[in-house]
Amino acid sequence: MSTPDTINLGIFGGGTVGGGIVEILTQKSSYFRQLTGKTIRVRKVCVRDASKPRDFTLPEGCSIVTSYDDILDDDDIDIAVEVMGGTTDAKDVVFTALSKGKSVVTANKALIAKDLPEIEKLLTTLDTDDTQFRYEAAVCGGIPIIRSMQSDFVGDDIKLMSGIINGCTNFMLTAMDRDKKSYDEALDQASKLGYAEADPTLDVGGFDARSKLKILMRLAYGMDVEEDEISCRGITELTKMDFEYAKMLGGTIKLLGVAEKNDDGHVSAFVSPCYVTNDDPLSSVNGATNAIEVVSKNLVSSIYIGQGAGRYPTANSCINDIVALAKGDKTKLPFNPKSDTKFANNYSSVFFLRLNYRDQVGITRQVGEICEKHDVSIHSILQNPVQKSQDSAFAIVTEKVEYAAILQVLADIEALSWCKGKPFYMPVLREDWQT
Amino acid sequence: MSTPDTINLGIFGGGTVGGGIVEILTQKSSYFRQLTGKTIRVRKVCVRDASKPRDFTLPEGCSIVTSYDDILDDDDIDIAVEVMGGTTDAKDVVFTALSKGKSVVTANKALIAKDLPEIEKLLTTLDTDDTQFRYEAAVCGGIPIIRSMQSDFVGDDIKLMSGIINGCTNFMLTAMDRDKKSYDEALDQASKLGYAEADPTLDVGGFDARSKLKILMRLAYGMDVEEDEISCRGITELTKMDFEYAKMLGGTIKLLGVAEKNDDGHVSAFVSPCYVTNDDPLSSVNGATNAIEVVSKNLVSSIYIGQGAGRYPTANSCINDIVALAKGDKTKLPFNPKSDTKFANNYSSVFFLRLNYRDQVGITRQVGEICEKHDVSIHSILQNPVQKSQDSAFAIVTEKVEYAAILQVLADIEALSWCKGKPFYMPVLREDWQT
Numbered sequence: 076m077s078t079p080d081t082i083n084l085g086i087f088g089g090g091t092v093g094g095g096i097v098e099i100l101t102q103k104s105s106y107f108r109q110l111t112g113k114t115i116r117v118r119k120v121c122v123r124d125a126s127k128p129r130d131f132t133l134p135e136g137c138s139i140v141t142s143y144d145d146i147l148d149d150d151d152i153d154i155a156v157e158v159m160g161g162t163t164d165a166k167d168v169v170f171t172a173l174s175k176g177k178s179v180v181t182a183n184k185a186l187i188a189k190d191l192p193e194i195e196k197l198l199t200t201l202d203t204d205d206t207q208f209r210y211e212a213a214v215c216g217g218i219p220i221i222r223s224m225q226s227d228f229v230g231d232d233i234k235l236m237s238g239i240i241n242g243c244t245n246f247m248l249t250a251m252d253r254d255k256k257s258y259d260e261a262l263d264q265a266s267k268l269g270y271a272e273a274d275p276t277l278d279v280g281g282f283d284a285r286s287k288l289k290i291l292m293r294l295a296y297g298m299d300v301e302e303d304e305i306s307c308r309g310i311t312e313l314t315k316m317d318f319e320y321a322k323m324l325g326g327t328i329k330l331l332g333v334a335e336k337n338d339d340g341h342v343s344a345f346v347s348p349c350y351v352t353n354d355d356p357l358s359s360v361n362g363a364t365n366a367i368e369v370v371s372k373n374l375v376s377s378i379y380i381g382q383g384a385g386r387y388p389t390a391n392s393c394i395n396d397i398v399a400l401a402k403g404d405k406t407k408l409p410f411n412p413k414s415d416t417k418f419a420n421n422y423s424s425v426f427f428l429r430l431n432y433r434d435q436v437g438i439t440r441q442v443g444e445i446c447e448k449h450d451v452s453i454h455s456i457l458q459n460p461v462q463k464s465q466d467s468a469f470a471i472v473t474e475k476v477e478y479a480a481i482l483q484v485l486a487d488i489e490a491l492s493w494c495k496g497k498p499f500y501m502p503v504l505r506e507d508w509q510t
Numbered sequence: 511m512s513t514p515d516t517i518n519l520g521i522f523g524g525g526t527v528g529g530g531i532v533e534i535l536t537q538k539s540s541y542f543r544q545l546t547g548k549t550i551r552v553r554k555v556c557v558r559d560a561s562k563p564r565d566f567t568l569p570e571g572c573s574i575v576t577s578y579d580d581i582l583d584d585d586d587i588d589i590a591v592e593v594m595g596g597t598t599d600a601k602d603v604v605f606t607a608l609s610k611g612k613s614v615v616t617a618n619k620a621l622i623a624k625d626l627p628e629i630e631k632l633l634t635t636l637d638t639d640d641t642q643f644r645y646e647a648a649v650c651g652g653i654p655i656i657r658s659m660q661s662d663f664v665g666d667d668i669k670l671m672s673g674i675i676n677g678c679t680n681f682m683l684t685a686m687d688r689d690k691k692s693y694d695e696a697l698d699q700a701s702k703l704g705y706a707e708a709d710p711t712l713d714v715g716g717f718d719a720r721s722k723l724k725i726l727m728r729l730a731y732g733m734d735v736e737e738d739e740i741s742c743r744g745i746t747e748l749t750k751m752d753f754e755y756a757k758m759l760g761g762t763i764k765l766l767g768v769a770e771k772n773d774d775g776h777v778s779a780f781v782s783p784c785y786v787t788n789d790d791p792l793s794s795v796n797g798a799t800n801a802i803e804v805v806s807k808n809l810v811s812s813i814y815i816g817q818g819a820g821r822y823p824t825a826n827s828c829i830n831d832i833v834a835l836a837k838g839d840k841t842k843l844p845f846n847p848k849s850d851t852k853f854a855n856n857y858s859s860v861f862f863l864r865l866n867y868r869d870q871v872g873i874t875r876q877v878g879e880i881c882e883k884h885d886v887s888i889h890s891i892l893q894n895p896v897q898k899s900q901d902s903a904f905a906i907v908t909e910k911v912e913y914a915a916i917l918q919v920l921a922d923i924e925a926l927s928w929c930k931g932k933p934f935y936m937p938v939l940r941e942d943w944q945t
Contacts, residue, residue: 099665103664103665106664106847107664107665110664217808217809217810217812218812219661222662223654226654226830226833226834227654227826229538229541229542229545229830230534230535230825230830231826353794354794354796355794356795358794359789359790359791359793359794372822373534373652373823373826374816374822374823375816375817375820375822375823376815376816376817377652377653377814377816377817378813378814378815378816379812379813379814379815380812380815381809381810381811381812381813382809382810382812385810387808387809387810388810390665390808391666391808391809395662395664398664398665399661404839404840405837405838406837412541412544412545
């Protein structure tokens with residue numbers, strides 16, 4: 076093993092994030108020695124193709140390797156940094172490293188969403204506190220939300236989390252709302268700027284946000300939920316008209332991941348476009364920026380806004396983990412103990428509905444009847460002037476009602492002859508909804 | 511000393527915050543045992559008057575004492591929690607507790623602003639890591655900004671901090687802007703709600719914000735600045751008209767504490783009302799809420815919004831510190847090492863100026879000449895219709911210029927016969943100002 080005043084690192088992945096980590100460690104080496112009392116050295120970087128050019132300078136004494144075992148079998152290496160992504164090889168690497176007593180720092184959201192329970196199980200079987208596991212960079216890149224969940228709310232009770240936790244879709248929504256881009260233009264621009272996943276369905280379908288929400292729910296409520304259980308809707312159904320209505324109402328549309336502890340102690344959660352009023356700080360979070368609001372008993376409302384991805388924000392979070400380990404910080408895992416909190420996919424909210432219709436008489440009456448049947452109170456009906464009688468829409472804002480009731484209303488409306496296509500709905504994020 | 515599985519607390523102060531701490535510790539005792547492996551027990555609460563009724567239930571085995579020494583001389587007490595306020599007795603208590611090997615958790619902003627260098631000095635002379643000092647609650651109550659400064663930016667370089675760090679004045683500005691209250695009505699309401707300090711000059715004069723800014727500068731830049739050196743202007747000069755102009759410009763007015771590292775490596779800082787555009791998340795931070803934006807090399811922009819004061823937000827931060835100590839977290843102090851960064855009270859910004867005048871010809875020409883003389887470029891001139899010729903005002907927005915040049919322009923304008931009263935000025939917080 077390393078000497079008492081040195082910490083040796085092996086990094087899996089020499090790409091964007093790995094390069095950023097090496098850069099920061101090189102620039103700050105003497106400062107980190109001052110902070111931690113130790114010299115942090117990168118000894119090996121494991122890459123797939125050693126001949127591929129790299130965008131960072133290899134530190135003195137650091138070699139490029141191509142076999143995972145070059146790091147895993149090296150007893151001199153104290154910390155394995157996993158920034159290669161994926162969930163198959165990455166999982167093997169993380170499990171083997173931990174089993175061999177190395178601490179692990181990872182930025183791998185997919186791995187954590189999929190395998191955190193198994194990792195926590197492994198950690199509890201290890202008979203030592205010296206093997207630590209940290210994953211600050213795995214959720215919302217540069218926002219220190221993992222550490223905050225692990226240490227700022229220990230004496231608190233989290234009622235609600237509500238976050239803009241996918242940069243690609245927030246960039247697209249900003250472009251569509253503020254810059255009047257079409258959906259396709261916005262997606263194209265997001266892809267060009269590197270904000271989209273290789274498969275953009277993960278972004279626009281809300282699935283990336285759902286993975287992060289699942290991880291946050293583990294931390295906030297001590298519960299492991301299957302991702303599939305969380306209702307997930309992306310931004311593909313949104314039209315220009317929805318932004319116009321949102322503006323009329325004095326707000327905008329954001330794709331949010333929301334988890335809420337209801338009065339009966341159950342937690343509900345969903346990913347969905349939501350209407351957000353202009354006086355909510357989340358409404359001003361534009362571009363690829365991420366934000367998370369936590370509503371809790373002691374702290375009332377806490378909001379964290381920052382970069383959700385990118386080389387330096389992500390590398391910065393890995394560095395925070397590495398420095399904490401070098402300082403000797405120990406986080407007993409599972410840090411936020413498991414609870415017996417139950418999941419129930421139902422919640423109450425004010426809802427916005429948009430219905431496209433073929434103009435005819437009696438529509439308002441029929442909608443009114445359906446809402447009444449399902450006990451849904453209407454707060455207001457909005458209608459832009461009808462431009463073409465074959466292509467018109469109106470919007471309804473309900474009072475606070477159950478999600479299940481809205482689904483019934485929508486199903487009944489969709490069955491009517493004048494209803495064109497699938498009605499669109501979204502929760503309305505309002506102060507009085509949150510409390 | 512206590513047994514290995516117990517942590518004993520002595521709390522100085524049984525008021526709002528002390529009561530909140532006891533309440534949370536009681537409610538969460540079994541959870542904290544699960545988290546930390548230890549039982550956290552409050553053994554003594556030191557109050558001035560033991561006969562005064564308390565708003566919390568004393569835990570079993572906890573006694574009320576009235577002499578500081580009852581806690582300080584008690585070798586069974588591991589952590590001294592100082593929530594009594596003030597800077598004389600509180601200082602003695604903190605220094606004595608540390609000298610006797612007890613860890614200290616404090617919520618005392620005034621003490622930290624005044625005596626942190628001395629406390630750090632004492633800590634470095636102690637030959638142990640077991641005596642820890644934590645003060646998360648001392649700045650911005652429930653916002654975990656101290657810990658964030660100590661651990662989220664270790665690999666980063668902070669360029670700028672800009673914060674709404676006084677709840678009373680933000681409450682007042684919100685009331686004046688959104689609810690059209692007068693200054694006096696707003697202050698009266700803030701006092702009634704308990705947002706104002708005993709001496710509200712500390713709030714409205716900007717001095718409370720300056721104390722917090724000084725502490726944040728220590729953490730961000732490793733520098734100890736005398737508070738007096740930081741230019742400090744409160745909200746007393748603001749008029750209704752300034753809010754009208756701000757609205758015309760598409761923004762609002764916030765009292766900000768700002769510290770910025772300039773390109774030459776110097777740090778400048780000020781507390782001042784600032785014009786903030788509506789698309790900046792800080793513009794939506796209303797009421798007594800606090801917010802801090804940190805602009806940095808790696809993380810680009812990070813914003814923390816939360817409750818700056820109050821029983822449970824402040825108690826929650828103390829609890830986080832107590833639990834971290836119970837877990838065995840150790841923060842080497844001085845955590846953010848001192849640097850040789852120099853302070854220079856000059857900075858560049860776009861400025862908003864408001865001039866009250868007695869109507870006459872030639873005013874625009876004269877102002878133009880003065881600005882030209884001091885090399886200040888004018889971006890735009892705004893004027894609401896003149897309502898009374900004896901009580902009119904106009905506003906100027908400059909290009910980005912040096913603070914010193916603005917002071918010269920203002921002095922020259924004030925000397926002119928048509929100028930009524932002191933011209934008002936404030937920096938304009940804009941994206942391009944921050945970068």
